[in-house]
Amino acid sequence: MDSSYIMPFVSSIQNVFSTMLQLQVQVQKPTIKNADTLAYDVSGIIGMSGDVEGSVALSFPTATAERVVTLFTGMELTAGHEDFADAIGELVNMISGSAKAQLVDKEVSISCPTVVIGDQHQVHGRKDVLTISIPCESDCGNFTVEVSTRRVASGATAGQAGASATV
Amino acid sequence: MKILLVDDSKTMRNIQKGILSQLGYTDLEEACDGLDALSKVGAFNPELLLVDWNMPNMDGLSFVKEYRSKGGKSPVIMVTTEAEKSRVVEAIKAGVNNYVVKPFTPDLLSQRIKETLERVAA
Numbered sequence: 001m002d003s004s005y006i007m008p009f010v011s012s013i014q015n016v017f018s019t020m021l022q023l024q025v026q027v028q029k030p031t032i033k034n035a036d037t038l039a040y041d042v043s044g045i046i047g048m049s050g051d052v053e054g055s056v057a058l059s060f061p062t063a064t065a066e067r068v069v070t071l072f073t074g075m076e077l078t079a080g081h082e083d084f085a086d087a088i089g090e091l092v093n094m095i096s097g098s099a100k101a102q103l104v105d106k107e108v109s110i111s112c113p114t115v116v117i118g119d120q121h122q123v124h125g126r127k128d129v130l131t132i133s134i135p136c137e138s139d140c141g142n143f144t145v146e147v148s149t150r151r152v153a154s155g156a157t158a159g160q161a162g163a164s165a166t167v
Numbered sequence: 168m169k170i171l172l173v174d175d176s177k178t179m180r181n182i183q184k185g186i187l188s189q190l191g192y193t194d195l196e197e198a199c200d201g202l203d204a205l206s207k208v209g210a211f212n213p214e215l216l217l218v219d220w221n222m223p224n225m226d227g228l229s230f231v232k233e234y235r236s237k238g239g240k241s242p243v244i245m246v247t248t249e250a251e252k253s254r255v256v257e258a259i260k261a262g263v264n265n266y267v268v269k270p271f272t273p274d275l276l277s278q279r280i281k282e283t284l285e286r287v288a289a
Contacts, residue, residue, distance in 0.1 A: 101249070
């Protein structure tokens with residue numbers, strides 16, 4: 001995968017967390033996701049379509065997600081709270097939106113977010129698209145952003161963007 | 168000042184409410200998408216609208232076009248992740264008065280609100 005499709009996500013992760021949560025995030029070296037990739041408990045997933053298609057998943061262990069949501073909303077919300085998923089969805093929405101704006105000369109649309117809450121689930125992107133895992137460290141704990149996107153050839157018909165989760 | 172917040176994220180509406188309250192604006196109404204907003208503008212008659220772009224049922228751009236076509240004249244600030252220049256131009260053509268890209272700081276949103284209201288008053 002072209003690194004120019006990953007770097008916008010690296011900068012948008014840091015920008016979103018520092019601006020909205022005043023939380024500094026150290027982004028580690030992105031790697032190709034393989035079958036041994038860790039499972040997580042909370043994931044916000046968003047689809048991308050247009051000149052670039054695929055999905056973006058923001059995944060946390062429960063305790064990290066709860067700390068992050070508390071910082072974001074200013075309220076202590078556990079994973080069972082009705083507003084918890086909304087906050088996770090808005091975070092992945094901002095990360096994806098901010099990243100797509102940095103994809104020069106590309107017309108890209110993002111979907112409304114989907115949030116999965118369930119112990120030890122994995123998020124699977126399209127099988128024909130490489131998934132890049134971006135490990136992130138913060139004072140709230142570690143989390144991951146998985147980017148599974150590909151450029152759509154000019155004139156090609158865009159396929160269904162998206163991802164599936166298994167618990 | 169009556170302000171309508173249109174965003175499908177309750178989290179984002181709450182963040183905006185907090186900022187607006189600090190600015191002294193407390194007469195607020197909320198809508199979760201464009202259709203919900205259209206159903207509320209008549210009765211609430213907002214003097215300022217903060218509108219997200221990507222929402223289910225009716226997106227923010229469609230809402231603004233519909234609102235303007237029905238004679239709605241209050242200033243609209245688009246608060247969205249859509250940051251591409253082409254999108255900003257599209258929004259302005261549809262009748263948006265000002266633009267805030269998410270993520271934003273409280274200071275930026277405050278500044279955009281103040282300058283929008285000053286322009287309308289001028």
